[in-house]
Amino acid sequence: MIGIIIALHSEAKHLIDKLQDVTQTKITNKPAFVGKLNGKKVVIVVCGIGKVSSAIATQKVIDTYSPQYIINVGSCGGTNNSVKVKEFYLIDKCIQFDFDVTEIDNVEIGYIQEYDMRYFPAYTNLKSSLQTATLATADRFSSKEQDILTVSNCECNVRDMEGGAIAQTCFSNNVPFICIKGISDVHGQGSNAQQFKQNLESVCLEIPKIVNEIIQQL
DSSP: OEEEEESOHHHHHHHHTTOEEEEEEEETTEEEEEEEETTEEEEEEEOOSSHHHHHHHHHHHHHHHOOSEEEEEEEEEESSTTSOTTOEEEEEEEEETTOOOHHHHOOOTTOBTTTTBSOEEOOOOSOOOOEEEEEEEOSOOOOOHHHHHHHHHTTOSEEESSHHHHHHHHHHHTOOEEEEEEEEEETTSSOHHHHHHHHHHHHHHHHHHHHHHHHTTO
16 A cells, blocks of 8 residues: 555646546545555545644554555745756655744754654655655745745755655654655746746646656555
């Protein structure tokens, strides 16, 4: 079994359409679809936006299905011109840049004491033409300069609202985590919100192809 966690129905719908022998259910009151992709059993959960929703869904999938892998796929924003709109990237590691106890513990942004780490790993041992990127996660869609600077200081070039939380959940459960992100908007190339609205569907249309290429190797 492979668990696939996707935030938005728009990001999931084209992949769900490719499922065979599909059964619809609910996981933590979120839509879930169990079926087969390329002959491999998968469960796709449309978890909703944000760290809490994505972490809850991921933990429930792990507890219910004992997946060999968790895949998070979807759109994300680029923070600089090292990434391109509508291109997909294989994430190498994730940080939660809204986790900040700097003032009381004198540690770097994203550092979580109980794990003694800032970055949670993502599985990249795949034969893929995708370039890698480093993901910063926070519970906000923001183009504020301070957020962009914080992400840059974390040495990340893409950002979203789910990946870092899913990575932490997978790490805690010793489940390999694969994260693939398509760029919907890039900071400095116009309104991030307008870019997102204009490019989201183009990114979503490519998700089945990208996921199938990865699943064939698992």
